[in-house]
Amino acid sequence: MAALDPHLQEIYEVVLRRNPGEAEFHQAVLEVFESLGPVVLKRPEYVESRVLERLCEPERQVIFRVPWIDDSGRIEINRGFRVEFSSVLGPFKGGLRFHPSVNLGIVKFLGFEQIFKNALTGMPIGGGKGGSDFDPKGRSDREVMAFCQSFMTELYRHIGEYTDVPAGDIGVGGREIGYLFGQYKRITNLYESGVLTGKGLGWGGSRVRKEATGYGTVFFAQEMLRARGDSFDGKRVVVSGSGNVAIYAVEMAQRLGATVVACSDSSGYVVDESGLDLELLKQVKEVDRGRLADYAAGRPGATLVTDGSIWHVDCDVALPCATQNELDEDAAISLVKHGVSVVAEGANMPTTRAATRVLLDADVLFAPGKAANAGGVATSALEMQQNASRDSWTHEYTQERLEGIMRGIHERCAGSADEFGAPGNYVVGANTSSFVQLADAVLALGVI
Numbered sequence: 001m002a003a004l005d006p007h008l009q010e011i012y013e014v015v016l017r018r019n020p021g022e023a024e025f026h027q028a029v030l031e032v033f034e035s036l037g038p039v040v041l042k043r044p045e046y047v048e049s050r051v052l053e054r055l056c057e058p059e060r061q062v063i064f065r066v067p068w069i070d071d072s073g074r075i076e077i078n079r080g081f082r083v084e085f086s087s088v089l090g091p092f093k094g095g096l097r098f099h100p101s102v103n104l105g106i107v108k109f110l111g112f113e114q115i116f117k118n119a120l121t122g123m124p125i126g127g128g129k130g131g132s133d134f135d136p137k138g139r140s141d142r143e144v145m146a147f148c149q150s151f152m153t154e155l156y157r158h159i160g161e162y163t164d165v166p167a168g169d170i171g172v173g174g175r176e177i178g179y180l181f182g183q184y185k186r187i188t189n190l191y192e193s194g195v196l197t198g199k200g201l202g203w204g205g206s207r208v209r210k211e212a213t214g215y216g217t218v219f220f221a222q223e224m225l226r227a228r229g230d231s232f233d234g235k236r237v238v239v240s241g242s243g244n245v246a247i248y249a250v251e252m253a254q255r256l257g258a259t260v261v262a263c264s265d266s267s268g269y270v271v272d273e274s275g276l277d278l279e280l281l282k283q284v285k286e287v288d289r290g291r292l293a294d295y296a297a298g299r300p301g302a303t304l305v306t307d308g309s310i311w312h313v314d315c316d317v318a319l320p321c322a323t324q325n326e327l328d329e330d331a332a333i334s335l336v337k338h339g340v341s342v343v344a345e346g347a348n349m350p351t352t353r354a355a356t357r358v359l360l361d362a363d364v365l366f367a368p369g370k371a372a373n374a375g376g377v378a379t380s381a382l383e384m385q386q387n388a389s390r391d392s393w394t395h396e397y398t399q400e401r402l403e404g405i406m407r408g409i410h411e412r413c414a415g416s417a418d419e420f421g422a423p424g425n426y427v428v429g430a431n432t433s434s435f436v437q438l439a440d441a442v443l444a445l446g447v448i
């Protein structure tokens, strides 16, 4: 990787010193800083006014105990987090993750990414992220409800439709948002729909929110292909993960004429050469809360692979939609060897820095998550709009808005990459375009 501009290097070293042991947060900061050399050269006032230091320090970080009782009567203790990173563009906005790997460094990396992503949408939303090391997998509905109620009993003090608006992420879907919203409503005695997004359609949710991150990732990849005079039609696609983002990326890629031949979960991946059976995948994952082994058992011709990497399956388009750092340098080399032409990140930071370098050097069209997966948070902002006006839009209209937003993000990234001397580099485009917007707002609002 190229050396950082000396000003940026100095600031990065302070970030390392002040946030020890938070490897993912360091990685997220470095990925942004690596793009900003030409920006600070052109706009030295950003360095003089210490805008970068101000953006790297969250406005507020809350860590709390979450006690609850499991089905056997045992008292369980988890840790809850909410990192409110920046509200210069609007109320803090970003999901909650329930997964055993959650710690402060993970939440800070996600919150930091979120402020740039939200800026890219062009909508009035700041950035934050939260979650817990609670693992909903294998827990009964009652246990999940007990956990969510205890989590919200603390979180409610920190959120609100004009303050901080959480949504879902890994391990937090419609069921969890329902229990969280119910407890918020009960404690506050307010039907404040705009306090959480990802709600059910019958009680304040937006059409297309569930599908938005996966659809949006595919729309962004489609724009990149279009810029090269190509399309999804006839493409062979691999999608990692089999959760919310992955399922709807599969759905939209199939609608656009691609064949999706593989997807994964944390125990392995399935290869289904004739194309994934989406209805079966939804049944197994969304209805039965099962594993990909159940998909393979119910689908003649599908193979379950439990050792090795999904990125060794050859494809034209790769959509990493599971988790951070799941696509490493070896995986990138294998993808390039097999002729991949597009990689678009549905997940947050799924590609390591070394892997990103391999893909960019091979002239692969590469979309960073903060651009490609921004459709989820953008549709959350559309949900907030509908809640504020007590309205409910049609599926067609909402999807049209999402498509327009993704086209706008693509344009902004491509334009900013050109402006800062890196045409076709969407990493530089996403980081510079969002940074300039945030930095100007930081300057305008004074030292706060």
Ligand code: NDP
Pocket: 095, 168, 169, 170, 171, 172, 213, 241, 242, 243, 244, 245, 246, 264, 265, 266, 267, 321, 322, 323, 324, 326, 346, 347, 348, 373, 374, 376, 377
């Ligand atoms: P889900 O919980 O619905 O699905 C996550 C999927 O990723 C599951 O298939 C899960 O497998 C797999 N996975 C999780 N951790 C690992 C791991 N350590 N190794 C391998 N596989 C893993 O989450 P989402 O689909 O909502 O989120 C996926 C990614 O997209 C995350 O990075 C998230 O931050 C990002 N994202 C999500 C948005 C949203 O709207 N939901 C918005 C923008 C980004 P298993 O079930 O076996 O754990």
